[in-house]
Amino acid sequence: QVQLVESGGGLVQTGGSLRLSCSASESIVSINAMGWYRQAPGKQRDLVALITSDGTTTYTDSVKGRFTISRNDAENTLSLQMNSLKPEDTYVYYCYAHTWRSYWGQGTQVTVSS
Secondary structure (H helix, E strand, O other): OOOEEEEEEEOOOOOOEEEEEEEOOOOOOOOOOOOOOEEEEOOOOOOEEEEEOOOOEEHHHHHHOEEEEEEEOOOOOEEEEEEOOHHHHOOEEEEEEOOOOOOEEEOEEEEEEO
């Protein structure tokens, strides 16, 4: 089974940038869909961005033009470049991968101060 480990979260001021990374324990070449979700305490986990094996990307409306998802199949990593961060982007961010089942990382906290 695939193990996912996120890194890159932290505290940043409004307008700043962060880059989240997700390292997979095995090759991601055959993983059709990978993505990032985010969740606030007591709330549901929502999709932020998704990328398929052919490079097709999907973003939630609130991050379009600010966030960029990418995958590096050679290094088995998934990334999320987050620019122009806002306080409302403050969440725990989770890496996601889907093969015949879904896999999740442990999450990384992103806090944007106003």
